[in-house]
Amino acid sequence: MNDPNGPFFLDGTYHLFYQYNPAGMVWGPMSWGHATSTDLLHWHEESVAIRSTPNEDIFSGTVVYDSQNRSGLGSNATPPLLAFHTSVFHGDPAHPDDTQAQSLSYSLDGGAHWQAYEHNPILTLEPESRQFRDPSVVWYPQGQCWIMTTVVADAQLVKFYRSTDLLHWSFLSDFQPSGYRKPGMLWEMPLLIPLSLDGNPHDPRWVMIVSVNPWSIAGGSGVQYFVGRFDGTRFTPDALPPDGSDPSAYAWLDHGADQYATIRFDNTGTEAPLLIGWMNNWDYASALPTAPWRGQATLPVQLDLKTVDGRPTLTQTPTPTYEALIRRQGIAAFADRDLGPNQTWRAPMGGDVLDVRVTLHRGDATRAGIAVRQSPDGRTATVISYDFTSGNLTLDRSRSGEVGFSPRFSLVHIAHLSAPGGVLSLHVVVDRNSVELFANRGTLRMTDLVFPPAGSDRMSLFSNGGHTYFTGIRISAPAR
Numbered sequence: 001m002n003d004p005n006g007p008f009f010l011d012g013t014y015h016l017f018y019q020y021n022p023a024g025m026v027w028g029p030m031s032w033g034h035a036t037s038t039d040l041l042h043w044h045e046e047s048v049a050i051r052s053t054p055n056e057d058i059f060s061g062t063v064v065y066d067s068q069n070r071s072g073l074g075s076n077a078t079p080p081l082l083a084f085h086t087s088v089f090h091g092d093p094a095h096p097d098d099t100q101a102q103s104l105s106y107s108l109d110g111g112a113h114w115q116a117y118e119h120n121p122i123l124t125l126e127p128e129s130r131q132f133r134d135p136s137v138v139w140y141p142q143g144q145c146w147i148m149t150t151v152v153a154d155a156q157l158v159k160f161y162r163s164t165d166l167l168h169w170s171f172l173s174d175f176q177p178s179g180y181r182k183p184g185m186l187w188e189m190p191l192l193i194p195l196s197l198d199g200n201p202h203d204p205r206w207v208m209i210v211s212v213n214p215w216s217i218a219g220g221s222g223v224q225y226f227v228g229r230f231d232g233t234r235f236t237p238d239a240l241p242p243d244g245s246d247p248s249a250y251a252w253l254d255h256g257a258d259q260y261a262t263i264r265f266d267n268t269g270t271e272a273p274l275l276i277g278w279m280n281n282w283d284y285a286s287a288l289p290t291a292p293w294r295g296q297a298t299l300p301v302q303l304d305l306k307t308v309d310g311r312p313t314l315t316q317t318p319t320p321t322y323e324a325l326i327r328r329q330g331i332a333a334f335a336d337r338d339l340g341p342n343q344t345w346r347a348p349m350g351g352d353v354l355d356v357r358v359t360l361h362r363g364d365a366t367r368a369g370i371a372v373r374q375s376p377d378g379r380t381a382t383v384i385s386y387d388f389t390s391g392n393l394t395l396d397r398s399r400s401g402e403v404g405f406s407p408r409f410s411l412v413h414i415a416h417l418s419a420p421g422g423v424l425s426l427h428v429v430v431d432r433n434s435v436e437l438f439a440n441r442g443t444l445r446m447t448d449l450v451f452p453p454a455g456s457d458r459m460s461l462f463s464n465g466g467h468t469y470f471t472g473i474r475i476s477a478p479a480r
């Protein structure tokens with residue numbers, strides 16, 4: 001898989017579609033694969049939902065539950081699900097080769113079967129419809145209409161459209177800030193989300209999330225965002241760093257290397273948006289040492305917007321369904337530890353699937369952290385560490401196991417994070433080939449793929465150059 005596509009919730013089931021090549025392990029003729037789940041964690045693979053044809057690839061997009069049948073494609077008794085996706089045409093006399101245009105497929109049976117809308121494509125770009133893709137649709141209550149965002153990927157711009165029937169779309173505006181853009185950079189998978197700042201309904205903001213490739217903060221592809229206002233026509237970011245600023249001056253959804261094409265679930269009925277991403281990087285996606293598959297999704301998260309260090313910041317925490325799973329699984333609590341210079345504490349429990357939470361309190365150490373997926377001989381580990389002097393949080397996979405399958409597999413990821421009062425909380429979700437870090441209750445997220453040798457199932461805490469006090473040590477592992 002690559003991008004997650006069109007996730008939605010309906011009648012107790014979460015649906016997830018994804019960019020999928022039914023004929024191979026790497027990117028090829030793109031179709032929408034399909035999976036379903038009741039908890040966002042255990043997924044059942046369904047049959048391919050929307051198939052490519054020799055003349056048309058099905059690229060990324062979103063699904064909207066048209067509960068009031070405003071499109072007229074269903075009925076009031078059977079409201080339709082509408083999948084907006086990009087069609088890429090080749091060898092089709094009706095379209096110049098490599099035309100990218102937005103199309104619609106719909107389902108009247110809860111997402112199991114999809115049929116193409118007879119007037120496809122519903123949106124093209126004049127005079128030349130190229131690199132025009134990734135429709136995302138959100139309801140705009142103030143205007144009683146839907147807003148669609150798409151990109152012209154190589155122009156690094158987002159286009160806004162509106163519709164009241166989901167079939168006819170009229171152009172509103174372009175968003176092309178002078179901010180962080182680079183020659184050759186693609187903008188993909190635009191996502192517009194309303195969120196109130198600090199939970200204050202009188203302070204509504206809109207967040208524009210864009211996947212960028214390459215030149216992301218951790219190298220290769222990654223996800224950045226802008227917080228601003230949307231007035232029904234135009235999105236205006238609240239603030240932009242001066243032109244030519246370092247990428248670290250911009251806001252990034254994830255500071256690890258393996259988060260891309262992040263998308264929101266439709267129709268969840270919850271205030272907090274639920275997101276899921278592709279845990280991968282276009283720099284090395286086709287070279288991953290996995291079989292018989294390539295590509296996986298991130299943990300789903302719940303999104304919030306909070307003021308952090310004076311800046312509106314997206315916070316992300318694993319979904320309530322994840323927390324429920326961990327509680328059911330059981331959580332072991334350990335006594336607080338004061339670790340002296342270069343001391344480590346090895347957890348008496350381990351595993352290649354672990355949930356680890358701990359709070360670090362600054363003593364006189366220079367650096368402290370957690371090592372996960374350690375091999376018994378100590379040679380392999382993925383290391384998360386905080387430098388109390390610089391305020392840099394590092395996720396280091398340079399000794400994590402297999403790293404040589406691509407020269408572009410970046411090894412060390414660093415992000416700045418303040419630790420007010422010298423206190424920093426870390427939540428690490430370790431899985432067989434991934435480490436997902438949520439720091440300071442989701443203020444900073446770092447996601448990295450790792451490929452450790454079998455048996456690398458130890459974890460420990462460490463303190464370097466002085467003392468660090470560790471509290472709230474909680475570990476959860478699935479029963480064996």
Ligand code: FRU
Nearest residue numbers: 003019030059060133188261
């Ligand atoms: C993002 C992307 C999208 C496109 C899809 C094709 O990863 O390049 O822009 O729709 O993947 O598979």
